[in-house]
Amino acid sequence: MGWFRNILNPKSHQSASVAKNRLQMVLSHDRFNISPQLIEEIKDDIIAIFVDRFSIDADAVEIHITRTPTESRLVAEIPILTPSRHRIARRAKRN
Amino acid sequence: MSARVITVSSGKGGVGKTTVTANLATALAMAGKKVVAIDCDIGLRNLDLIMGLENRIVYDLVDIVEGRCRLRQAMIRDKRHPELHLIPAAQTRDKSAVTPDDMVRVCDDLKNRVDYVFLDCPAGIEGGFRNAIEPAHQVIVVTNPEVSSVRDADRIIGIIEAKEKGPGQLIINRLKPDMISRGDMFSIDDILDILAIELIGIIPEDDNIVVSANKGVPVVMDKNESLAKMAFRNIAQRLDGNPVPFQDLTKKKNLLKRFRAWASRGK
Ligand SMILES: Nc1ncnc2c1ncn2[C@@H]1O[C@H](COP(=O)(O)OP(=O)(O)OP(=O)(O)O)[C@@H](O)[C@H]1O
Ligand SMILES: [Mg+2]
Numbered sequence: 001m002g003w004f005r006n007i008l009n010p011k012s013h014q015s016a017s018v019a020k021n022r023l024q025m026v027l028s029h030d031r032f033n034i035s036p037q038l039i040e041e042i043k044d045d046i047i048a049i050f051v052d053r054f055s056i057d058a059d060a061v062e063i064h065i066t067r068t069p070t071e072s073r074l075v076a077e078i079p080i081l082t083p084s085r086h087r088i089a090r091r092a093k094r095n
Numbered sequence: 096m097s098a099r100v101i102t103v104s105s106g107k108g109g110v111g112k113t114t115v116t117a118n119l120a121t122a123l124a125m126a127g128k129k130v131v132a133i134d135c136d137i138g139l140r141n142l143d144l145i146m147g148l149e150n151r152i153v154y155d156l157v158d159i160v161e162g163r164c165r166l167r168q169a170m171i172r173d174k175r176h177p178e179l180h181l182i183p184a185a186q187t188r189d190k191s192a193v194t195p196d197d198m199v200r201v202c203d204d205l206k207n208r209v210d211y212v213f214l215d216c217p218a219g220i221e222g223g224f225r226n227a228i229e230p231a232h233q234v235i236v237v238t239n240p241e242v243s244s245v246r247d248a249d250r251i252i253g254i255i256e257a258k259e260k261g262p263g264q265l266i267i268n269r270l271k272p273d274m275i276s277r278g279d280m281f282s283i284d285d286i287l288d289i290l291a292i293e294l295i296g297i298i299p300e301d302d303n304i305v306v307s308a309n310k311g312v313p314v315v316m317d318k319n320e321s322l323a324k325m326a327f328r329n330i331a332q333r334l335d336g337n338p339v340p341f342q343d344l345t346k347k348k349n350l351l352k353r354f355r356a357w358a359s360r361g362k
Binding site: 014015017019020022023024026027030031046067068071 | 106241242245246249250254275277278279280281282287289291
């Protein structure tokens with residue numbers, strides 16, 4: 001039934017979206033000479049800033065550099081846990 | 096008359112530069128333009144073979160540059176068209192036999208004789224590529240929908256921008272719509288998100304291209320219509336200033352989208 005799940009859940013784990021994320025990481029490096037290591041450090045710093053102030057999903061924080069013909073920007077995506085997911089996460093931690 | 100010099104590049108090898116060059120040059124010649132295609136892959140020439148002109152080579156690009164023949168003598172006329180010529184690369188020399196300045200001079204000499212000059216780059220970002228970039232008015236970047244060729248395309252885009260030849264225009268070659276709809280191949284939007292340059296054409300994976308390479312007859316000359324033939328003809332028109340719309344190669348995907356919407360209704 002894998003194909004059926006894929007149809008219902010288009011983005012999840014298909015190889016094209018994995019490839020896109022991986023490529024965006026290496027291109028940050030290729031274009032701006034920013035190493036994956038540095039990206040990881042920035043990620044940890046960002047998590048440190050938010051973790052006590054917001055309920056964020058630290059495992060899902062993503063950083064990449066996007067480019068348009070006129071500008072490039074460093075984009076951080078920091079998913080905020082919704083109240084219900086937050087509760088689930090807390091409960092999970094307690095157990 | 097002042098020729099427009101269009102360089103066809105990719106970075107990664109084998110993504111379709113020579114196929115694209117042969118077909119675009121032929122398509123424009125079929126539309127009545129005067130066209131010269133130059134093979135810049137010194138030591139590994141192939142454009143002659145793909146255009147079906149391999150048996151007619153007497154002089155080559157290095158002979159022109161080193162003064163052993165006049166420009167005209169090294170221009171092989173493709174007799175199937177009124178005004179299509181090939182300048183082949185030398186097969187027994189290496190890249191250093193030609194410099195970027197030489198290429199500028201050759202293109203300058205062609206300026207008043209033709210409408211379009213196509214330069215077919217070798218793979219890589221060294222000598223032969225630098226030669227072909229120098230005289231360019233416009234650079235086409237060919238990529239396949241897979242990680243390594245998109246990464247190399249990004250590198251090429253960086254170089255042509257640094258040389259103020261940018262931003263370049265993108266051709267996505269060997270697209271497989273069914274793989275895209277399964278989520279196992281970059282979609283056109285994915286690639287444009289990443290590379291952020293203008294798209295000028297999409298060419299599907301098409302067995303006719305291999306058949307045409309076997310015969311030395313570019314697909315745009317086929318009597319029968321094929322998706323690839325249509326794609327090349329459309330790109331040629333866009334290059335010539337007619338913004339024809341893109342074909343929909345992913346009709347299946349739309350159907351799938353509709354199914355998804357239906358399946359997840361009321362969720
Ligand atoms: N859309 C396509 N569908 C099917 N086969 C293709 C397509 N485009 C190119 N090919 C095949 O891929 C191979 C490589 O193409 P081509 O020689 O044009 O690439 P190239 O970029 O010029 O390579 P190189 O870097 O070695 O010069 C050829 O065998 C060609 O027939
Ligand atoms: Mg080639």
